[in-house]
Amino acid sequence: xxxxxxxxKKYKDDYTALDNINLEIKDGEFVSVVGQSGAGKSTxxxxxxxxxxxxxxxxFFAETPLDGxxxxxxxxxxxxxxxxFQDFKxxxxxTAFENxxxxxEVSGAPGGEIAENVPQILDIVGLADKMEKYPxxxxxxxxxxxxxxxxxxxxxxxxxxxxxxxxxxxxxxxEIMDLLLKINKLGTIVVIASHDREIINKASKxxxxxxxxxxxxxxxxGEYKIA
Amino acid sequence: xxxxxxxxFKESFKNFWRNGSLSVAAVSILALTLFIMSVIFVLVxxxxxxxxxxxxxxxxxxxxxxDISEEDILKVKxxxxxYKEIKSADYVSKDEALGNFKKSNADNQIILKxxxxxxGNPLLPSLVVKANDSSKYDSIANYISTAPFKDNVxxxxxxxNKEVIGKLNDLVSEYKKIGLGIAILxxxxxxxxxxxxxxxxxxxxxxxxxxxxxxGASNLYIRLPFIFEGITYALVASVISMxxxxxxxxxxxxxxxxxxxxxGALLSYYYHGFFAILGLQILAGAVLGIFSxxxxxxxxxxx
Numbered sequence: 001x002x003x004x005x006x007x008x009k010k011y012k013d014d015y016t017a018l019d020n021i022n023l024e025i026k027d028g029e030f031v032s033v034v035g036q037s038g039a040g041k042s043t044x045x046x047x048x049x050x051x052x053x054x055x056x057x058x059x060f061f062a063e064t065p066l067d068g069x070x071x072x073x074x075x076x077x078x079x080x081x082x083x084x085f086q087d088f089k090x091x092x093x094x095t096a097f098e099n100x101x102x103x104x105e106v107s108g109a110p111g112g113e114i115a116e117n118v119p120q121i122l123d124i125v126g127l128a129d130k131m132e133k134y135p136x137x138x139x140x141x142x143x144x145x146x147x148x149x150x151x152x153x154x155x156x157x158x159x160x161x162x163x164x165x166x167x168x169x170x171x172x173x174x175e176i177m178d179l180l181l182k183i184n185k186l187g188t189i190v191v192i193a194s195h196d197r198e199i200i201n202k203a204s205k206x207x208x209x210x211x212x213x214x215x216x217x218x219x220x221x222g223e224y225k226i227a
Numbered sequence: 228x229x230x231x232x233x234x235x236f237k238e239s240f241k242n243f244w245r246n247g248s249l250s251v252a253a254v255s256i257l258a259l260t261l262f263i264m265s266v267i268f269v270l271v272x273x274x275x276x277x278x279x280x281x282x283x284x285x286x287x288x289x290x291x292x293x294d295i296s297e298e299d300i301l302k303v304k305x306x307x308x309x310y311k312e313i314k315s316a317d318y319v320s321k322d323e324a325l326g327n328f329k330k331s332n333a334d335n336q337i338i339l340k341x342x343x344x345x346x347g348n349p350l351l352p353s354l355v356v357k358a359n360d361s362s363k364y365d366s367i368a369n370y371i372s373t374a375p376f377k378d379n380v381x382x383x384x385x386x387x388n389k390e391v392i393g394k395l396n397d398l399v400s401e402y403k404k405i406g407l408g409i410a411i412l413x414x415x416x417x418x419x420x421x422x423x424x425x426x427x428x429x430x431x432x433x434x435x436x437x438x439x440x441x442x443g444a445s446n447l448y449i450r451l452p453f454i455f456e457g458i459t460y461a462l463v464a465s466v467i468s469m470x471x472x473x474x475x476x477x478x479x480x481x482x483x484x485x486x487x488x489x490x491g492a493l494l495s496y497y498y499h500g501f502f503a504i505l506g507l508q509i510l511a512g513a514v515l516g517i518f519s520x521x522x523x524x525x526x527x528x529x530x
């Protein structure tokens with residue numbers, strides 16, 4: 001589904017974020033990418049949602065190379081991918097409902113579909129009773145649930161989560177992790193980047209360890225051992 | 228496509244209200260810009276009109292000796308009519324000249340009495356000559372003073388008017404240059420300020436733009452609300468500027484010496500060109516608003 005073919009990513013001033021990465025993620029997988037800050041976790045995710053382009057090598061998504069993706073097609077690629085971030089990236093002036101509905105509106109979905117799907121998704125993440133609240137009226141865990149609902153609304157093939165629990169307390173972190181595992185069970189690929197050892201070990205799924213831009217460990221039922 | 232338009236239009240309208248003070252800032256700057264540009268524009272245009280009308284009033288008068296017959300003068304008139312720089316040559320007979328003189332001095336008993344004392348008609352018959360272009364009076368005067376009928380001519384009053392006409396010509400060209408210079412200068416300043424204000428407005432929405440891109444909004448979908456916002460700014464700013472313009476033209480002439488521009492002229496010009504001015508303002512405002520917006524978003528769209 002997602003394949004990295006000898007991918008190297010250098011930023012300006014020759015800083016190498018990823019160094020010759022070969023990697024394949026198959027349908028239905030749940031993958032944790034771990035490593036210290038600056039190890040290249042975020043860059044790996046950015047290459048998948050085509051926010052950055054590789055300096056060398058090619059990233060394939062559903063067998064399509066992403067380096068040739070045109071500006072016109074980029075929005076359609078993004079609709080196959082749901083993104084979740086540490087800092088939520090919610091629109092502060094929109095309610096929970098509007099934040100989720102927005103993702104459907106931009107793709108030109110009809111109003112009826114929006115009115116039907118958004119409450120369903122919000123129900124899945126357990127926020128059915130808080131649809132009309134603004135982000136500032138919700139806890140961090142609840143805000144992250146809206147983000148996940150927004151990521152799910154396009155019924156994406158992949159959910160990418162960059163430090164999804166970075167701003168949350170341990171209990172909320174566990175809840176978010178449970179939610180991501182549940183989504184994975186329903187058939188969506190989930191890739192999370194994190195350095196939260198506890199939640200990753202709880203999942204006991206595939207773990208890829210990055211260090212200085214290189215994969216140093218890739219276990220099917222891995223544990224994140226290095227502190 | 229239609230759905231996109233409706234949605235982005237709504238979005239832009241919400242943005243306009245939710246941004247509150249920033250919208251107010253952008254609109255007031257834009258309104259001021261349009262106002263300044265309009266005032267300068269109107270002043271240049273009306274000023275030009277006034278100068279033109281003064282130019283049209285200027286003339287040179289050719290006085291003939293009192294014993295020259297009307298027939299001869301009319302011949303000269305015909306002759307002058309063929310000269311290409313001359314727009315018109317009007318004959319004023321001795322009797323007409325006297326009538327005009329009496330009329331213009333009707334209040335002045337001393338002069339009228341003096342006239343009676345002299346007896347008869349001391350005035351000379353004349354041709355009032357107008358040129359197509361006021362800068363050509365010099366050559367016309369030359370032509371008349373060297374023409375075959377020059378012996379019939381008593382005097383030409385060009386020398387007296389020469390200075391005034393010359394000054395007027397200088398004034399017209401100076402006025403055009405200075406007016407244009409000021410207009411350009413102020414426009415540039417105003418455009419830069421407007422541009423920056425709108426950029427700041429958009430800068431505060433960069434998070435929104437980032438989120439839009441992440442959830443797969445097309446670039447068009449991201450841009451449209453800003454385009455509509457630019458148009459909304461322009462509409463509101465134009466209305467404000469029109470009101471300001473009206474107040475200025477109505478009351479300002481009372482405080483400013485208006486020897487050159489008659490006080491009613493500005494206001495009548497305003498009424499006369501109301502839709503033209505409004506249309507131009509909306510157009511200029513929209514162009515400014517939309518372009519500032521598009522340039523500012525470019526950065527966040529990563530084009």
